[in-house]
Amino acid sequence: MDANALNIFWPFGLVIMMLFSIGIYCILATYNLIRALIGIELLIKAVTLLIIVVGYINGRTALTQGLVITLIVVEVVIIAVAMGVVLGIHSKNNSLDSRNIRNLKG
Amino acid sequence: MEINLIILAVLVCSALWTVMARSLLRSGIALAFTSAVLSIIIFRLNSPLAAVFELSVCAGLISVLFVSTISLTTPLTHKEVLKHMKARLSRFWYLPLILAAAAILLSRIKIDLNLNLPAAETENDARYCLWHLRQVDLMGQIIILLAGAFAVVILFREARKNGR
Numbered sequence: 176m177d178a179n180a181l182n183i184f185w186p187f188g189l190v191i192m193m194l195f196s197i198g199i200y201c202i203l204a205t206y207n208l209i210r211a212l213i214g215i216e217l218l219i220k221a222v223t224l225l226i227i228v229v230g231y232i233n234g235r236t237a238l239t240q241g242l243v244i245t246l247i248v249v250e251v252v253i254i255a256v257a258m259g260v261v262l263g264i265h266s267k268n269n270s271l272d273s274r275n276i277r278n279l280k281g
Numbered sequence: 282m283e284i285n286l287i288i289l290a291v292l293v294c295s296a297l298w299t300v301m302a303r304s305l306l307r308s309g310i311a312l313a314f315t316s317a318v319l320s321i322i323i324f325r326l327n328s329p330l331a332a333v334f335e336l337s338v339c340a341g342l343i344s345v346l347f348v349s350t351i352s353l354t355t356p357l358t359h360k361e362v363l364k365h366m367k368a369r370l371s372r373f374w375y376l377p378l379i380l381a382a383a384a385i386l387l388s389r390i391k392i393d394l395n396l397n398l399p400a401a402e403t404e405n406d407a408r409y410c411l412w413h414l415r416q417v418d419l420m421g422q423i424i425i426l427l428a429g430a431f432a433v434v435i436l437f438r439e440a441r442k443n444g445r
Binding site: 185186187188189190192193194196197198200201203204205206207209210212213214216217220223224227228230231236237238239240241242243244245247248249250251252253254255256258259260261262263265269270271 | 308316322326327335347354355373376380384411415428432
């Protein structure tokens with residue numbers, strides 16, 4: 176990678192890594208299922224930004240926009256299904272605490 | 282470039298707000314704000330179509346999903362939230378330090394990243410790219426949407442059965 180591309184990339188790269196770390200922290204540090212989903216959202220946002228920045232540096236924004244649109248569609252489906260699962264767990268256990276889900280414990 | 286740096290700083294601050302907010306509802310609103318800021322960055326990086334999707338779907342639809350789910354569940358009391366936050370900070374106090382150290386180290390190390398995409402056909406228009414070059418992606422999107430719709434229908438049917 177040439178110096179100009181690196182100069183453009185590094186602030187974005189730093190923010191992408193920070194977003195990823197914040198998302199990982201959010202998933203690790205909580206027992207709340209909705210907060211875990213928020214952490215997954217932050218991870219997906221970091222990936223979205225990475226794809227867009229790479230497309231910008233290469234001048235291939237059309238291809239990366241197509242990929243990002245696909246990513247957003249997948250993201251919505253994942254979140255909708257996960258919300259349904261969370262609501263089902265809440266209606267059964269009356270709690271969003273992941274420690275209370277012991278039905279599948281072997 | 283300075284404007285980009287300011288927007289990136291706002292993005293990180295809003296992501297931190299999302300994670301550190303005490304109330305779940307505020308976290309959901311902060312997530313929507315993060316999506317809106319990200320869509321500004323995407324727009325500034327010459328990707329207007331992806332920016333529109335990010336703004337309408339992520340900042341709009343997903344926030345509505347989060348807020349409706351939060352309103353359907355029982356919130357924790359203020360005392361419980363404070364107890365959880367204290368426990369969380371005491372368990373993971375070292376993670377922000379690791380993050381800061383990693384950021385300093387990575388800014389000093391020159392990593393030889395290869396960001397070049399493989400050669401493709403001529404693509405100047407995102408619509409052409411999506412409808413002609415990435416048709417398999419579109420098929421995958423349709424299948425995933427149908428699978429998601431079936432999953433939600435089955436989940437709510439199960440919930441209704443349990444409710445009876």
